[in-house]
Amino acid sequence: MQPPTPIQLLDLRAQHEPLQAQLDAALHATLQEAAFIQGEAVGQFAIELGQYLGNPQVVPCANGTDALQLALLSLSLPPGTEVLMPAFTYVATWEAAAVLGLVPVPVEVSPHTYNLDPAATAAAITPRTGAILAVHLFGQCADLEALRQLANQHGVALIEDNAQAIGATFTTAAGEVWAAGTVGEVGTTSFFPSKNLGGFGDGGALFTRDAARAQLLRQLANHGQTRKYHHERIGLNSRLDTLQAALLRVKLPHLGAWTAARQRIAAQYDAALLGHSSLRPPGRDPRSSHVFHQYTVQVPDVASQRDKLQHYLTGHGIPSAVYYPLPNHLQPAYAYLGYSQGQFPVAERLARTVLSVPMHPMLTNEQVAYICQVLQAWP
Incomplete structure (x- = not known):
């Protein structure tokens, strides 16, 4: 592909x-x-x-x-x-x-939203x-x-x-x-x-x-x-x-139209990932609309799994990014606050498992369909 x-x-x-x-x-x-x-x-x-x-x-x-x-x-x-x-x-x-x-x-944060x-x-x-x-x-x-x-x-x-x-x-x-x-x-x-x-x-x-x-x-x-x-x-x-x-x-x-485009793209991603064996789409709070600054999936919390997915996407010409790889309570700048690994397990797990895929209003239908196809093929 x-x-x-x-x-x-x-x-x-x-x-x-x-x-x-x-x-x-x-x-x-x-x-x-x-x-x-x-x-x-x-x-x-x-x-x-x-x-x-x-x-x-x-x-x-x-x-x-x-x-x-x-x-x-x-x-x-x-x-x-x-x-x-x-x-x-x-x-x-x-x-x-x-x-x-x-x-x-x-x-602590919600593991879904x-x-x-x-x-x-x-x-x-x-x-x-x-x-x-x-x-x-x-x-x-x-x-x-x-x-x-x-x-x-x-x-x-x-x-x-x-x-x-x-x-x-x-x-x-x-x-x-x-x-x-x-x-x-x-x-x-x-x-x-x-x-x-x-x-x-x-x-x-x-x-x-x-x-x-x-x-x-x-x-x-x-x-x-x-x-x-x-x-x-x-x-x-x-x-x-x-x-x-x-x-x-x-x-x-133009912000309203751009937001609607982001939402259409997210709906296509959602459909592609429905029932996927290992990729979890971002959860929704039904009380909130979502303007999709990012579309951020989760992979299983297994060593190197996210790296493998990112490498797989790169190999198929699809860029991705990790927002964010290290929670702030574990950042050296905030060591003075005295927090340690394990105190916020949801945040720490998200930092290991989230990956954001392309999300902007100028993606073409063909590009989105291709990204969906590649994501669906991930084991």
């Missing part, structure tokens, strides 16, 4: 090609305006993204990691406060808490807990209803890391539909180029439905000032470049 055309894990060139004239025009207009910091496009993009998400306040910033740090800064938590977060996630979630002198507390386990989260809450930091990993909402209830019950904040799930929704038992990133005190996202709504460099944003908190976040992202050279708080220099905002404005109207 040979792929019909070369397959990429992510194909930004193909995504941007139909938009090239609009992107060129946005670039030209920005260069002509020459307002490269806090230009008009930044405010326009914030309004348009807010409308897409059901009208939260949107505060653009420099990148997704800054967004997490700003979200935590806005809570004014004293050093040493514990922040509960997934044991299985990208390091930025942990990093944002650690650099502020807060204590990252790993919590890869997101925070609400029961484990409840068990991890102590009098030192100040916030729950939920990650909507790979494009699917964490259990927002349970986590919101837990946060309310214990008087702690809920922060949403929505870098991978922009546009996803969660439907409550009462039938309310919540947009991912808009349920906690603050939600965050990233416009890193590989994200579902990716820029042309770094970028990020924060979401909140609290106007006062939005004003605080704007202040914190601008050196802690609301008036130039008058600094009421210690803040960051974290602003979305005008150029990035202008280019993201071109891409935002």
Whole structure:
């Protein structure tokens, strides 16, 4: 078997090609305006993204990691406060808490959805807990209803890391539909180029439905000032470049169609893996939509099994990637927290068994059919 055309894990060139004239025009207009910091496009993009998400306040910033740090800064938590977060996630979630002198507390995740386990989260809450930091990993909402209830019950904040799930929704038992990133005190996202709504460099944003908190976040992202050279708080220099905002404005109207394409591709993968003897497709929470930032399968927890699958796929012209190969509680940078192998077995098993296959909206029907055929043939 040979792929019909070369397959990429992510194909930004193909995504941007139909938009090239609009992107060129946005670039030209920005260069002509020459307002490269806090230009008009930044405010326009914030309004348009807010409308897409059901009208939260949107505060653009420099990148997704800054967004997490700003979200935590806005809570004014004293050093040493514990922040509960997934044991299985990208390091930025942990990093944002650690650099502020807060204590990252790993919590076990669901082996099916890869997101925070609400029961484990409840068990991890102590009098030192100040916030729950939920990650909507790979494009699917964490259990927002349970986590919101837990946060309310214990008087702690809920922060949403929505870098991978922009546009996803969660439907409550009462039938309310919540947009991912808009349920906690603050939600965050990233416009890193590989994200579902990716820029042309770094970028990020924060979401909140609290106007006062939005004003605080704007202040914190601008050196802690609301008036130039008058600094009421210690803040960051974290602003979305005008150029990035202008280019993201071109891409935002296409996000819904790109999401639908991702969902169609995922449905084809699901069908191909139905009843497969050794490959497990990603689980779904029926209350959440899934925008498939990644399509991540699991292999049996047998030595070298994932390496063999990855080698097999490579041999058939199909790229793949491991997100993430080492849980954060076992990373050398977080050894000071005192965790050891075996304390979070689900997260550790996922780190050994997950593999992400190509998932982007520009995959052709022929490419997807080929990938499905190769996956089905894996023993």
